[in-house]
Amino acid sequence: MKRRQIIVIGSDHAGFEVKQFVKPLLEKMGYRVEDVGTNDTTPVDYPDYAEKVALEVLKGNGRKGILACGTGIGASIAANKIPGIRAGLACNVDDARLSREHNDANLLVLWGWGFDKAQVSKIVRTWLQTRFQGGRHRRRVNKIAEIEKEYRSEPVSRAA
DSSP states (O other), X not given: OOOOOEEEEXXXXXXXXXXXXXXXXXXXXXXXXXXXXXXXXXXXXXHHHHHHHHHHHTTOTTOEEEEEESSSHHHHHHHTTSTTOOEEEOSSHHHHHHHHXXXXXXXXXXXXXXXXXXXXXXHHHHHHHOOOOOTHHHHHHHHHHHHHHHHTTXXXXXXX
């Protein structure tokens, strides 16, 4: 029996509704969904959920992630701090396609404020169905990995 690919999904309070919209869409497409929260619209901090999704994606086995916050910008910034994550904020189908074809994005970021269901559905489907092109893009993705290696050697302290 073939194992279904896992999509890890998470959001802050502002992305909660889009996350709840995307979950059944993914399941209908045959994916297994791991929801790491949040579980309602009570205010929470998007970096916490960006970190949870990113770390689950890095567990491997072809895992991908989908993350949402109000604008998608904060979640993108936070997720991309995790070495090995290539999170792409997609506001349209072209962004989704190019983030996979050119950047081998392993985490899709969506916006929650005023999202359009039809547009989000197209974005998610496109992102999941698009393959990385490799070639000259592989060289660029490798350079991103080298930048991560160069700058991750310094210990990071969290502000209190």
